[in-house]
Amino acid sequence: MEFTLEQYFALMFGLIFTQNFVLSQFLGLCPFFGVSKNRESAIGMGCAVIFVMTMASVVTMLIYKGIFLHPALKEYHMEQYLDIVSFILVIASLVQFVEIVLKKVAPALYQTLGIFLPLITTNCAVLGVTQMKLTELADPSYSLAQAVWYQGLLGVFGGIGFTLAIYLMAGVRERLESAPIPESMKGMPIAFLAGCCMALAFFGFQGFI
């Protein structure tokens, strides 16, 4: 089955705006609030998430469709109980990989991301994107290559949507730094409120697609 150009566009626009992982589906809130203190680390986090999401999408789809749904192994119905286990394995390894690379290449970013970097593993947005269209792409009407390609696109655009959200949030929170906020609302409470308002704003994209 081939996607039309409109469908590609819908996929992109949907994942970045209408179905934004953070602001519409409320997945991956942990790093969204954890590392949105300044724009620089937010962009770093965003890039790490884009990488992990894309790679995870591709690899998990390969495993899912290539192994679990392989005609020779189909009788064992592994796709019914082994998907999440194996996906988490893949995601965790990818995150480890990113961590190792970042530690060497960008130690400063590694420092600022801190605990939130290994926590991408449990970022439900990553697992979410691999699960999102799983049943649909499992359909035999998609070839393996097609399924991997579409899943990969899901990963890329999902990651971009996440980056957009966290970058905007970081901008807002940088401004909040200098705002006169009541003592009890400082820090996370006001960040939650700001996140709420931003989610409401993104709700306005609803109905576009």
Added chain:
Amino acid sequence: MDIIAIITPVIIMAVLGAILGLVLAIASKKFHVVVDPRTEEVTEVLPGVNCGACGFAGCAAYAEGIVVKGAEINLCAPGAAAVVEKIANIMGMTASATEPNFAVVQCDGDGVRPRFKYSGVSTCKAASVMGLAGSFQACPYGCLGLGSCIEACPFGAMKLNANNVVEIDEDLCAGCGKCVEVCPRNLIRLDPESRVIVVRCQNHDKGAKANKACNHACIACQKCVKECPFDAIHIVDNLAVIDYDKCKLCGKCVNVCPKNLIMNIRSERKDRRADRINRENAL
């Protein structure tokens, strides 16, 4: 269900795990970063206030500085001797004892009399943007009393006294020097503990003018200069200045100063020191 249905997924997962593990192993070899475990240990020992007295960006940076760049181990002001000793243990060096520093305010204004009303940003830095002309007090050299140093102090050791001049609580002062940096009038100085004779005025105006500005202003009367047996006190630009290289801390100048602005804080410090040691021992 036969046994193969159980074995197959196990094998698949095992192979998957092995492959991913291999990739990670290769990656960690390829992107290996050498970390000296001592860095962490030293970070652990440091007080963690990130005051910056050592000249590094924070405690972690100082730890790295010690371990990697071989910085001096006795730079931590808040930690004082105890921390130096611990670092020395980790690094396998011998601790050289350093004398703790204290911040000293060189102003003892007796009621900093306002010359005109100041309405504007109430931080010392902003008030002194206009230089000496921005001085809203009678004494253009003294403490502004707007408390920028109080805000800057990471240890809460500074407060305003009844005369609206800042005072240092030496129990809390760790000698980090944050206040020295922020004071736009350069009134605060870091002194080693033994330096107990202090001139608490910075007024460089001539005697008559200084006298008008403040009751505790140096009028350059030369009494202390004449009294000093070691030639350690001089009048520089209308202000008594002690040359601590020559000063033997005899305290004679303290007795002759007609304005009581040369002070001996030895006895106070002694008590404090005893207190401090007692408390440290109790801990």
Added chain:
Amino acid sequence: MKKLFQGGVHPHDYKEYSKDCPLKKAEIPKLITIPLQQHIGAPAKACVAVGQNVKRGTVIGEAGGFVSAAVHSSVSGVVKRIESITHPMGMKCQGVVIECDGLDEWEVGCNTPLKENEEFTPDEIKTAVIWAGIVGMGGATFPTHVKLSPPPEKKIDTVILNGVECEPFLTADHRLMLESPKTICIGLDLLVKQLGAKKAYIGIEENKPDAFAVIDKTLKEMGSLAEAKLLRVMYPQGAEKQLIFACTGKEVPSGGLPMDIGVCVSNVATAHAIYEAVYLRRPLTERVVTVTGSGVKNPANYIARIGTPARVLLEMSQFDEVATNKLIYGGPMMGAAHFDLEMPVNKGMSGIVALTDQKAFNYSPCIRCSRCVDACPMGLLPSEFSILGEKGMYLNTKEYNVADCIECGCCSYICPSRRPIVQWIKVAKGELAKERAKKQAAKK
């Protein structure tokens, strides 16, 4: 259609106090104090000794570098002492105290008028400007000869004279234009000749129609290529970049200088000084100072010697020392409030404003009404500066281009919360400069 820069405010100009007061020679006091730092750049180096006899025009401070200017004695007398004084800008600097002998003689070689129609080469003009120690007399006190020495790749094609005087209260330039239009126009011609410019303007605001008429007439009589431009009234039109836009429609790029777009701006008083330096061989020893405000009985425009204490001028105007509770050196928008009546007149002091019934206000939080943003003639966000400044986050202001701020004071003027925005900006600029110095030191 007259061009107008964006933003700006429209304070009442209060010029009625002193605009009809003809120029009057100020008394020469017994003691005058001449600061050696009367310009932006390196301070002048004292080159007289205590006890030395000086005459009017004697060089008492040599220029301390390229961006610096010589300082001359403004009276004849004896040097009493050279001491550290408080400069009207607030810092300490060296000052030469001269006791006048009342003879008021000129130094040899000074005050030797030349014929009106004498021709000068550009180099001769520049030498005369350097010799006379001329600086921008609108208040910025930037040494004029630096403006006259643009790098060769930057060709100046337009000269603009600033006769805007947009600060409320001040009428010094206004009176000068009315009473001495000829010298100003000749001074402008000298500038044009020196820089080889093709166009020249004198910008005058609509609230000075008499000055415009006189200048316009003089320029036409002289057959000068310069053109008098009537501009709409708006503060801060007298700021360099705003004036350039109003006269030519060109914009100076951020962080750039007028010479980057081929423009040179000077004050009318500076042009007058250049005329005096070139044709009359008189160094800069006096300037017009407006003494005005509700705190003086007889507002006036004085021709005061550099170094005259403000008290002398104020007393000539029957200053009410009790009722006055705010004394401003310069205009009320950009000038500095002072407490010291002994502050000497310097090359950039265009007025002394004594105000009564001034209240001290406490400022309130920013309500984000954005009136300062609308008023900012540089298109900046003053509210951000004030908010960041309040939190002590001065270094973050760099992102909002605090360096482009001209400190005109529109934002503080218009702020309904009475926030001292310019003060925060000044602190922020200082902090950023410190940070830069630190970084440079670290690099070395």
